Amino acid sequence: MDLKEVEILGSQIKDHWYYASKASALSAALRNIRFSRVMDVGAGSGFFSRYLLSTGKADEALCVDNSYPEDSNQVHEGKEIAFRRSVGNEHADIVLMMDVLEHVDDDTQLIVEYARKVASGTYFFVSVPAFEFLWSSHDVFLEHKRRYTLSGLEVAVKASELDVVETYYYFAGVFPIAAALRLLGRFQGGGAADKSQLKRHSPLTNAVLSAICRMERPFMKYNRMFGLSVFCLARKK
Numbered sequence: 001m002d003l004k005e006v007e008i009l010g011s012q013i014k015d016h017w018y019y020a021s022k023a024s025a026l027s028a029a030l031r032n033i034r035f036s037r038v039m040d041v042g043a044g045s046g047f048f049s050r051y052l053l054s055t056g057k058a059d060e061a062l063c064v065d066n067s068y069p070e071d072s073n074q075v076h077e078g079k080e081i082a083f084r085r086s087v088g089n090e091h092a093d094i095v096l097m098m099d100v101l102e103h104v105d106d107d108t109q110l111i112v113e114y115a116r117k118v119a120s121g122t123y124f125f126v127s128v129p130a131f132e133f134l135w136s137s138h139d140v141f142l143e144h145k146r147r148y149t150l151s152g153l154e155v156a157v158k159a160s161e162l163d164v165v166e167t168y169y170y171f172a173g174v175f176p177i178a179a180a181l182r183l184l185g186r187f188q189g190g191g192a193a194d195k196s197q198l199k200r201h202s203p204l205t206n207a208v209l210s211a212i213c214r215m216e217r218p219f220m221k222y223n224r225m226f227g228l229s230v231f232c233l234a235r236k237k
Contacts, residue, residue: 013047017206018171021213022229023051025170026098026125028217029231033123035093036060041114042100046081049096053079062090087117094123101128101156102144111160115236124162126232128153130169134228136182153230162234169227170220173212178228 013019026048036059040049043063052058053076061081072083095114101107111124128148129139135147148156150167157164171178201209216223220231 013045015206017201017209017213019047020206021171021210021217022098022127023048024214025217025220025231026096026127027052027055027057029125029221029233030057030094030123033094035123037092038062038094038096039064039087039090039092039114039118040096040098041065041110042097042103043083046083048098049081050076053077053081062087062092089117092118092122094125097124097126099127099129101126101153102139102146102148103142105145107146107156108159111157111162115160115162118236120236122236123165124157124232124234124236126153126157126234127170128230130227130230134179134182136185138182148230150224150230153232157232157234161237163237165233165235166221167224167230167232168221169223169225169229170216170231171213171228172220172223172226173216174209175226175228 030052035057038049038052038058038061040046040061040063043049043065044067046061046063049058049061049063053061059079061076061079063081063083064085064087065083066085068083068085071085074081074083095118097111097114101110104110111126115122115124129144130148132147139147150169154164154167220227
């Protein structure tokens, strides 16, 4: 996840409609998969791993991110969570890559690197930002390299020799609002400073946007049309 946005949202991140909804969608996406140990690549603060531990979906987490100043260990709600700058071969039932691939020059190579570290049968769950036409100062600020379509993400994942289980869009309900704001900002131009479009909201705004995302969640796996994020569930052959 993007540490720059963690700095913006601070302690409110767990209540922010975007991150809270994405965490809930992740849990829903993995509902039928049994797993105990999570490897979270590019984990940043470990927000998504902490969520899976807190909700009982996982028993242990390994967060990997080269931005950590040093390796460390914590206990989160009675469960172990390790933070590592790098790892070798590891046991994991599922590997998370939440908003990571868009930051690297060679996205397939990153998937290959971690696919080689885990056993056959390990699941991978990937999320990336959707649609190049939504490119804005938000992406520049977060140092993105690209945005994706379903087919674009599928190509990158399949090239790493993972089997794609399913791909779909999420955040379709808020897509028209976000798309309008980004396109408006592009047409206005004017040399505005690059910045994240995520910001702190009032409880009412968070509640409304969260409700829109919650209504979408039961049907998200059927959405191959549009959304702000692309989700992919894959498995190592």
